[in-house]
Amino acid sequence: MKYLTRLALAGVAAIGFAAAAHAQVLSFSTPPQGSVWNTMASVISGQARGSADMRLVVQPYGGNAQMMQAVDEGLAEFSLNDVNDVITAVSGTGEYDTPMPNLRVVARVNPFPVGLYVKESSGLSHVSELAGRSVPSGWDAFPIARSHISAILAAGGLSWDDVDQVPVPELIRGSDDMASGRVDSAFFAVGGPKVAEIDAAVNGVRFLAVEANDETLASIRQVRPAFYFSEVTPAPVRVGVPEPMMFVTWDNVLVAGAHVPDAQVQALLAVLFDEREAIAGAYPPLGALNLETAYKQYPGVEYHPGAASFFEERGVAMTTD
Structure with a gap:
């Protein structure tokens, strides 16, 4: 089963690499269409394409394990997930039997x-x-x-x-x-x-x-x-x-792979918080985006260094509650 999953992920990656010959394409791994995370990722990606000229596409997967695996293995750049699931994925506990050490938190997005x-x-x-x-x-x-x-x-x-x-x-x-x-x-x-x-x-x-x-x-x-x-x-x-x-x-969090350059993480964060009104207009639950509460400490996971630098530059201190 794992072999088939990896084979499917590799196929998705091959498509992405071919597109990258023209310009770098970043992908957002999500659950199937109709899910909240897929909708949120579609809205965020659309705004990133429109206001920051980021070539960001949404790639649906069968479930959390596959979409986290895609980010961990460098086959996708970003995802959205329950912070609890990210914690268990990183540690290889709960529903995950293999640790995924390359997952990084980027920001707290909203309560879920x-x-x-x-x-x-x-x-x-x-x-x-x-x-x-x-x-x-x-x-x-x-x-x-x-x-x-x-x-x-x-x-x-x-x-x-x-x-x-x-x-x-x-x-x-x-x-x-x-x-x-x-x-x-x-x-x-x-x-x-x-x-x-x-x-x-x-x-x-x-x-x-x-x-x-x-x-x-x-x-x-x-x-x-x-x-x-x-x-x-x-x-x-x-x-x-x-x-x-x-x-x-x-807490719903934005996740990135350790392989994602700092500049790309910072560019997406700038879209999230500088274009918040437009994003919330497209999907009201994302109106909960709040720069002041987006940098929250969680046990067992690390922040992407690009995200840490972004919040430091914006004068936002990490919260612990």
Whole structure:
């Protein structure tokens, strides 16, 4: 399986190298189209092409492991990911059996609230009500979801033993299976385009509420140390959020490979923060971009030296909380 993955990645690299004969093409590795990270990368890449003349393209992969492998092995330059997943990838723990030492954090992009959502017609409103109901499991092509759903269930006072586990391979299929009735709930990030698509298809969806308190905070941090709770308020882009709700959240980070020159990292950071209004106009969740909170310390990962220099030049000190 690993051999096939490497072969596929090598094929993508060959295409990139051919294009580089004319001009250097940089790539953004992401999950499949329809995912939040793919959408975010597409918006950022489009802005980089338009305002900084960067030849940046988006390359979808089957899941986190493949997209992190592409960056680690120098087959892609940038990616977006949950900082927890980057930490485990670098150390070769969790879902990663081989360390990926060439991953570097570039910036904290935004808080990333995630949840389980259901059809409005189900009558469910809280995660605790999923006891005895079906929840997507397995996630062979998107294993990061296992820890996220574990935390969401814990925040509802449940464990995997309390629910009916229905295997799904990845995000998009999981939502489609919920729409078809194969599974009662689906997992996605708040603001994901797929959630809006399913909402229209089934005449309404809603995210399930969790209990956010000291006890459940301790529970979710046993799953991943960088999880926390954040409040999300209703907005047109936040389909399925009918009132202010608390969500399991992580910090979404921009990642680069150690092979990426400092100048390219700095050029992309300049686009992110100097063109923030245009980027947020194209995708409102990216309005959370904040230069003052983008340089945050995380355990077990290093910042790209180009990013460290960028923040130093902008007078931004590293934060620790």
